[in-house]
Amino acid sequence: MRPLRIALLGAGRIGSFHAATLARTDGVGDILIADADPPRAAALAARTGAKALDSPEEAFEAGVDAVVIATATASHADLITRAARAGLPAFCEKPIAVDLPGTARALAEAERAGTLLQIGFQRRFDAGYRAAREALRAGRLGRVHTIRAVTSDPAPPPAEFLPLSGGLFRDCMVHDFDTVRWLTGREVTEVYARGTDAGAPAFREHGDVDTACALLTLDDGTLVSATATRYNGAGYDVRTELCGDRDQWAVGLDARTPLTSAEPTGPGGPEHPWPGFLERFESAYRAELDAFVRAVRGALDSPCPGREGLNALLIAEACELSRRENRPVAPAEPAAAAGLG
Template sequence: ELIARAAGAGLPAFCEKPIALDVPGTRAALAAVAEAGTELQLGFMRRFDAGYRAAREAVRSGRLGRLHTVRAATSDAEPPPAAYLPLSGGLFRDCLVHDFDIVRWVTGREVVEVYATGSDAGPAMFRAAGDVSTAAALLTLDDGTLVTATATRCNGAGYDVRMELAGDRDQVVVGLDDRTPLTSLEPQGPTAPGKPWPGFLERFGPAYEAELDAFVRLVRGEAANPCDGREALAALRVAEACETSRRERRPVRVDDAPGSG
């Protein structure tokens, strides 16, 4: 609604995801923007993170060779308030949608099929909301690359967002530093971090600043739109396919997911 109102007033808009919680609502907002001829920039902040930008370059430059496996993981340190869950759209639309977007952006490929599942083990509020606290999805990209994407709301060690990309020449990882809440059990491996990431604002602070700086340059006419609303629609369609797959316990083509027609 707010996007449509901004478009109707002839104003550019910046919107953190989501545009809407369903595909029809997203399409309606995009139609309003297109009709008004205004700009809409989406806040998928990982696109502005230094590590993910380096990963994109590693893939596009050919450094990794033929990309064969991608592993994406998002783990929240603690769950959101119970009242938020029924409004969130669920774990795939609210949380993993970031992974679906960044997989597309880093690899330059589209997700064509998904097979997803989830577990509501843990706090009872997830079962009450019809949501899951932990989920996993196997994504197949349009060139055959396989992607695993996992998420949980209950990672007591800290906030953990990573992406591993493996090719036939090299392998790289995003999100591995001295604050990653991961402890090696190898005799000479790194110990537990002294100050693990507590949440997304701390982990992606510079990226949030960078995306807003990009929006200012867009409004001034100094740069093109780095992430328009169609990117949100593409990621949401993957999330919808995953939710259908989880509910119906079967592989789902993204083009066959609800609202994709």
């Protein structure tokens, strides 16, 4: 079977990481890189032995076998649509779009075309999360009654990113929402969310929050607390605790977790805490692109289909509505408001 010819759209931080990963992935041959900033695409292509294109649009006329979308969020839905209409499998970093109508339209295009679409929820490919999922599904924890999810960035993103991000629930905590559904196989029936904007003025200016907490109720009664902040000076911290009546498991608790015990005999803070998401999930990012390549070849189904992006976004939308109106919200409510049934 000949090597795949893949177009990578986006040459920023995550695009650069994906370019290096694709260059080392079995089954990948030519890599064509395009970006809204052509010199940036050319520089990345030179570093990775790829070929630079003049624009993302050119990729759909370049005779590629698949596309990897790592561009700015606002362009995702259009590029997914272009890929579908060209009959091309696509991997896309989350989100599909920052709103429900845009997400639904892009999904409809991919489903109408019958093309493969994989969404970049990389935690599904992390060794710790996968082990916890297997343990939970095998019944080793017994009845799981409580789940606690933590996502903490070491510092806020640039102020100019905030109006484009969709907000803390859609940009950051959406990973936790997807992970909870994937780990448990259950659906979220109700959320209650709060947030604060006590940090930089840019959060208030754009109607966003820098710290948030959400209580999720699953369809079997399991309670989930999910917290996130843009201000965790100790380092990058992503953890999930699964608490059952037989055992408790923690994902993300290792020698680099930026957490200091207050106990006299407890561990101190790590010498080299995780600095960011690329370092913390390096292996997971590599595994998800390897899975995408194998799915393009027909060796497996998409491990994170496009609909999963919509399902997680519905929970994020419910949380944002709950935060604004200070009331419990079912994910079915924003779905109905968007005409999704």
